[in-house]
Amino acid sequence: MKILENKFLKYGSTVFSLLIFFVFLVSCKTYGQEKESNQPAINIVKSSKNKFFIEKNIEAYWVFDKLATSSGKIIRRRNIIVDTLKAVEEVSRPDIIFKNNKEYKILDKGIIIEKGKCSYDDKNSILKFIFDEPKYNVPIDKVSPELLEKLKKNGSLIEFTENSWEIHEITNESLSIIEHLPHNEFDFKYNLRVYRKRK
């Protein structure tokens, strides 16, 4: 009886130690696990064409053709409901010209709304833009000085000096750009902005 008791004490403590160790391991693993960033998912959707191909084919006047969902469904009209705001968007996007001297111009109904320099970053697979003039998230000339001051104070006014586009697909005829829908750093929701080359 005493032998049995000793054996139980011996193996019981070993089992208990193993159990504690197992719980510790599981805790460590759970703590170390993080939600996966959306970057791999984005990279899959990006074009795999190289810098030479892209820079050679992108020099053109690109006319906005359509906005499509990630599954290819064309979006012509969109209802927007945000908080108390209800609005309708008749889908349209500006055209863009890429010149052979790396200059680009974005045109809305024929009027230049943005211009600067552009190049393809092969490492990050993005089309990089450097603006000639800074742009803002809010039209600063249409905001009262008081509101502008308020926006500056609470960090809501953002100045943009550069931009980047992710190319989904580029051919000799068409250019397809990833247009992100609202999402966090884990999810990835997007539409595709499709341009046709003007002949």
Add this chain to the structure above:
Amino acid sequence: MAEDYVYNSPYNFSENRPIDGIELEGLEHLSHTIYSVHKDTKGNYNATYDRSVTQQNVGSWSGTKSQTTYNVYDNSGNVSAIYSGDSSNGNMNRAGISLASVRGRDVSASDIIDGAANNKEFQKAGDTLENVGTGVGMVLSAGSMSGASLLAKFILGADVVIGADDLSAGVTDNGKTVMENTIGEKTTAGIKAVVNTVNAVKGGVDVKTAKGVNKAANATGVAIDATSAKSNTQKAIKDNENP
């Protein structure tokens, strides 16, 4: 010496969190899609795409966040409200809304609703609830299409007295109030009926007023909470006639 420079440490690169404060190596992207929102002559809001801009190496996350900004213009062509956030349904913030000014301080719809709901001094506006009504028409004019129903709900729920005349403040070029232009005459009349009923019930019922309110409630038909306005008024009349 270490005591004098406690903010310096070998782990500053990770904000003193060497285990989980990892270097993200330029993977923190923030994408903005910006729209302009204008109101047409029929009172509908139309959104127009302005631009998409992606910022590199911002924030403290790994991956790409994407948010949308809606700059809402008023009739004079100035931005009156800015909605921004990473979700089309939630997590949207109204930044720097300058809808109305009460005694030199900006007032937003949520300020008023909060103030009314809490039934306390209207702290943000530096004014009392009784005077908030002056700003109501302007609040509704700044994109709060469903603000009217919220407002009516909170006016009814709160111990607050707002005159119906205050709700009609701000007559526009076409002779209608800002509120009527924004949410429609019927709805405006409905809100007025509700407010009048609340005032009537609170202030001791004047039969003539109560009957008038009852008539208004009947006339509005589809107005917000007109049913409760009607039943409240009928109860008020009954109570007044049979004290």
